[in-house]
Amino acid sequence: MRTTQPKNRSSWGLAALGAFLVSSSSALAAGLGQPEPWQMDRQIPVTENARDIHHFEQGMHWLSFGISLFVLGLILYCVFRFSEKANPTPSKTTHNTMIEVAWTIIPVLILVAVSIPSFRLLRTQLSDPKADVIVKVIGHAWYWSYEYPAVENGGGFAFDANIDEDKMPKLLGTDNDMVVPVNKIVKIQVTAADVLHSWAMPSFGFKIDAIPGRLNQFWFKADREGTYHGQCSELCGARHAYMPITVKVVSDEAYAQWLVEGKTKFASLDGNSKIAAAR
Template identity: 60%
Template sequence: MVNVSARAMAIRLCAVGLVIWAGAAAAAGTGAPEPWQIAMQTPVTEVARDIHWFHTLLMWIITIITVFVAGLLGYCIWRFNEKTNPTPSKTSHNTTIEVLWTVVPVLILVMIAVPSFRLLRKQLIIPPADITIKTTGHSWYWEYEYAGDKDGKGGFKFDANLVEEKDLKPGQLRLLATDNDVVVPVNKIVRLQVTAADVIHAFAVPSFGIKIDAMPGRMNETWFKAEREGVYHGQCSELCGQRHAYMPITVKVVSEAAYAAWLAEAQKKFASTDAPAGASRLADAAVR
């Protein structure tokens, strides 16, 4: 009877574990962190998938090394303690072991380096872009500028501020929702130019596999190609001051038709009658 109960308890524990794991995996598709989530957010770009694959590879390597070293230490403690081995060995060198513990780590590092360099190359070489968006980090909000194209589409900019908890609408997430969202079309290459107006910030969207520093006086670049429509969230990932935790990023990935409609509306909504952007930036620099 005891064995049956123990087996039933083990089955229940396994079932609970599977439910938690499945729930976390399903919830990760929202483009935002979820309670009890044990894995990274579901990737929606090729680069993000490669990052997840590389992360899994490293976890397996780390786990194997940890188990091996722990087992080796346990064996040494059991085999060479004072009680079982009263006469200690005076061996000071073993050529075979010394060659192995030099060659094997080198081979492991080479195995890690090959996919690592391939991933870095994919992240750093930006393909021809369909859309270019400049984002500037301020203390403490993000400013986005859509570059105009030859057809006159784009050429506007707007600020995106945190939606305070008391102003949240149904479906908006606390500390992640913004009053103006970045909108991009699905399956299009988006080139991001990232800088800062005051201190160092960092632009990060986990589901896209992007995280890049926003440096004052420097323009950094990255890119993404979202393969699934939805709403994806990120945050500033650099400790940038008092309200560091309150400058979220919200990106809406929509169909091409929906993007064209939003673009037409945004050009009217964010149309500026002020001085040209370049003059405005020079004025801001002079004030700083």
């Protein structure tokens, strides 16, 4: 029995490690494209833009933590170094030129260092690459509608996406989902039919305002298949909380089949569609 006990312990350890890895991967998959209870971090990023935002945010947290520790150290130093007990005779110093220069220049250098990745991120977001897919998104009180232009293998239809309260996750499912292909540049043109709305997709790393009479534009390239959820992020009225967004990222084959099926399932676009033709 003594000779087999270490083997049993090691097997139990391997089994526990395996169970932990399986549960971790399951939790990771479950959290893809949707919020989780007690979540403190961003959703799993599936676009380059979302990952850049995630890394930039982590860097800012560490920078803020370091500055906070430095300021706390200065405060504690001043408390003990310049206390009444340590300095029975108060100093009459009014200013220190070197310290004043330092606390002016150092924050400027920090801001310059922060601005470099900030502008790089903005340049990526505001670039206008050639689109593989264009979808027009229209915000209504209180639902979304989507228009797909006609292409060689389908398209040319529009549909509404209303909340489906029977779907999970709760209040994030829609009766019709926006579908896009994986690893393709998708250009989103967003407007509104009535009041201000905002089309937000956390896993893609962006939100864009839907403004009546104006066509805003953004792009993303999702590199992982799955179902992703977002919501209207502009307070727009009584049912603002019931304007979910569901985007399915599928393979090229599945997307081509969905385009063909959409022509019979959804209403055809009329000739007055405002979808831009330029790609």
